Amino acid sequence: EKDGTFIWQTSPLSSQPSVIGPDFSIGTLAEVRVGLAEYLGQVAEKLPLTLLIAIDYGFARPELYHKDRLAGTLSAYRNHQRVEDPLNDPGSADLTTHIDFTELAECSKKAGFLPQLFASQASYFTSLSRALLLEMEQSGTMDPTLIRQFQSLTHPGIMGRSFQVFEAKSQDLLDNPPIQQDDLEHRLALLEKT
Numbered sequence: 001e002k003d004g005t006f007i008w009q010t011s012p013l014s015s016q017p018s019v020i021g022p023d024f025s026i027g028t029l030a031e032v033r034v035g036l037a038e039y040l041g042q043v044a045e046k047l048p049l050t051l052l053i054a055i056d057y058g059f060a061r062p063e064l065y066h067k068d069r070l071a072g073t074l075s076a077y078r079n080h081q082r083v084e085d086p087l088n089d090p091g092s093a094d095l096t097t098h099i100d101f102t103e104l105a106e107c108s109k110k111a112g113f114l115p116q117l118f119a120s121q122a123s124y125f126t127s128l129s130r131a132l133l134l135e136m137e138q139s140g141t142m143d144p145t146l147i148r149q150f151q152s153l154t155h156p157g158i159m160g161r162s163f164q165v166f167e168a169k170s171q172d173l174l175d176n177p178p179i180q181q182d183d184l185e186h187r188l189a190l191l192e193k194t
Helices: 036-046 101-110 121-139 144-154 181-187
Strands: 051-059 075-078 081-083 094-096 113-120 163-170
Touching: 036 101, 051 101, 101 113, 101 163, 113 121, 121 144, 121 163
Parallel strands: none
Antiparallel strands: 051 163, 075 081, 075 094, 113 163
């Protein structure tokens, strides 16, 4: 804080974040999350039968930390409008960053969970609601309000493509390993494609 105003300040890192590679130039911004592994470890300890579901903006690590994404993903919104300076008028705006879904998968695995799914919100909700939508269509009970809400959640130009869904289960919930586990781990950038 300087003269009653919050300002950005640089300080040395205790260690170089592994997401920052040699392709990044000085001045590149990237958000680094701390405490995620510890948090998921506590969840696994206290809730041994757990299905983790994360739905939010974000990418797998190669896309999130691409060398062309130099400004990071920190955003501030007030009254549904983007605010240029997140430090302006603190407490009056919602702050958000994109999730590193690769990190979420890595930390989940360390805590004993097995990643099950990584998909766009559109494909996730469409898959979950397929039977209900077919039943509504066949019975002639299509609710226009419900359909508009579903379209907002799944349309690629609204929320369907910008939001991603990640699921992981505790080992005790697993009946069978997920189908195409290798493909899932490639999408989450946990394995290198060969």
